[in-house]
Amino acid sequence: MxxxxxxxxxxxxxxxxxxxxxxxxxxxxxxxxxxxxxxxxxxxxxxxxxxxxxxxxxxxxxxxxxxxxxxxxxxxxxxxxxxxxxxxxxxxxxxxxxxxxxxxxxxxxxxxxxxxxxxxxxxxxxxxxxxxxxxxxxxxxxxxxxxCAEVKKDADRLAFVQAEFRRLGAQATPGAMRMLLAAYSGGLGELAGACAQLVTNTGSRITEDEVERATEGRVETNGFKVADAATAGKAADALVLLRQALSTGVDPIPILVAINMKVRAMARVYGARGASGQLAKELGMAPWQVERAQRELRGWTEEDLARCVDAGAETEWLLKGGSRDPEYALERYLLRVARRGRDR
Missing domain, CATH: 3.40.50.300 (P-loop containing nucleotide triphosphate hydrolases)
Known part of the structure; x- marks a missing residue:
């Protein structure tokens, strides 16, 4: 009909x-x-x-x-x-x-x-x-x-990856798909090619280890390692990872994107009640994304999140031409996230 x-x-x-x-x-x-x-x-x-x-x-x-x-x-x-x-x-x-x-x-x-x-x-x-x-x-x-609307949202890109693996007769763990999305943030063609290559090289069961080996050296993967340390409150570890990435020529923008994605996911989940599956539908996220954000919210307040969201927007402007020292701007934002929205 x-x-x-x-x-x-x-x-x-x-x-x-x-x-x-x-x-x-x-x-x-x-x-x-x-x-x-x-x-x-x-x-x-x-x-x-x-x-x-x-x-x-x-x-x-x-x-x-x-x-x-x-x-x-x-x-x-x-x-x-x-x-x-x-x-x-x-x-x-x-x-x-x-x-x-x-x-x-x-x-x-x-x-x-x-x-x-x-x-x-x-x-x-x-x-x-x-x-x-x-x-x-x-x-x-x-x-x-x-x-064929443009695919921009994380949830839509995740759905595309899930569909690709189904089409190829393979299964991937939630963590593996997250790492794959982080490593291939460009067009869908590149993402589809990466899925096909993974299945060809590793078989029908895709884990985080396989994705990490396949994406070794891609700059966006490093960004999520930095973001994970920052949202976990590990300021020293996050700063070391950031400086290692920047010293090898990684562009600051993908790292900022990774941190912002995690902060915004936490902000969306904050205060929400219900099962992860139900919240995922309401918030346009995957259930595993909801569950991870809920775990990472421990120790955060609504005011903390609001400060970090604002700081993320300011840092994006600084990195795109608003500052002569974008690396310092990113370090400052990273530390603010690791300190739950506080400067010190």
Missing amino acids: ARVQTKSGGGSRSKVQIPQVPWDQVRAAPVVLVSGPESFLADRAIQAVRSEMREMSSELEVHDVDAAAYTSGELMTIASPSLFAEPRLIRVSGVEKASDAFLEDAKRYVAETAEDTTLVLRHASGQRGKALLDLVRSGTGNGIEVV
Whole structure:
């Protein structure tokens, strides 16, 4: 059943009257709109459509169209019936930069789609092509939409890693996944590659030891070791770890990010009541993240946490150009966290 949503923006309101499916549940349809800025998930979705159609017919014809460089009539020519009526997949990239000719032809095509043909429209962001998107979302063309929103939250990245290991037939401990996220804080493609490499090298059971060996030397892993010592109140240990990391050329920013993540997790959990599973859903965290933050909160007050959250924001500004000595700013913040929000 189609999930109907109302979207608003810029004073206008429109209804989405086609199914909106997750990237890993995409299926072939007359029109598949792949929207949103997360290119890795979009590529995965488009590849899944091709794989499904290829399984259905080895005679599948695949055509790639650049919407920005499109010339009038091209889409109709590709979609016109052939002598042997092979199924077709037409993949259109860059719809957010489409030429006027493409937008006009695409609207005509969606109003009367060709048989045995799937048109995939990739639209990353922006208002260009909105009329075409609204037409597809209205139900014209009997399409579906795959929304590939940018993955930013820790909980969403964790869910992605969990899904990757399931897809690869492997299991990883919570600590191993946490270390992996810390070590690969870039794009999802890099993270997916790391998951696949771990499974290839170590098998279907992934522990913290395997991740530590695989990520040895990555700067973000060091950041979490520093953060663990700081939130545990081990000021001297945290300072030694920080100086060791900085002396080997580690950038201060990933270390700051690691400390801030832990402090903010503690602030979110502070005062919350209930089982870790229930709190995880309410707070957008994993159960193990909730449990760890609860353990680390011992000895902290709400005022302590508030001071550290403010100090973390100030330190971020200092590290991004507000100070001539970012390493000193990070040391000062580290000690404040280790001393439960107090300067001394």
